[in-house]
Amino acid sequence: MTICLNDHLPPHLHAFLSGQEAKHSIITGEVLSGALPRAKGKDIRAWLDANREQVSYVWREIRAGRYNGGMIE
Template sequence: MPRLSEFYGIAVYMYFADHNPPHFHAIYGSHEAAIAIESGEVLAGDLPRRALKLLVEWIAIHRDELLDDWRRATDGETLIPIAPLD
């Protein structure tokens, strides 16, 4: 499970050959969630409100890169790290 980014204690990962819809996994402390790339919706798990707000902001900035990495993951290609939220 390659790490795409890490910021403010939130680690962002993407699995190879994962199920649709396009999403990533975020870990913050003892919390973990699958987050939809298109909507920022929590698909599974849970995160504190502040961590989710930061992720939604990060998605808005990097949506195209996330979708490109999703395509790469489904094709079994190497993922490209994404800049953290400043």
């Protein structure tokens, strides 16, 4: 999953699998656009539920120009 630098609102992340992409809301976990297999979408929502605070922090830091990069595990 990726949060793109200089990305647009609403807060979201990009998930990729086998050439497919879906954008998921960081706030709700819902799919904003695109599609992935149902099981993968369920995994993404579960991961986001467990990591929402950290992902939201990274989103805010990127938007403020203070994020130095790195992965969220």
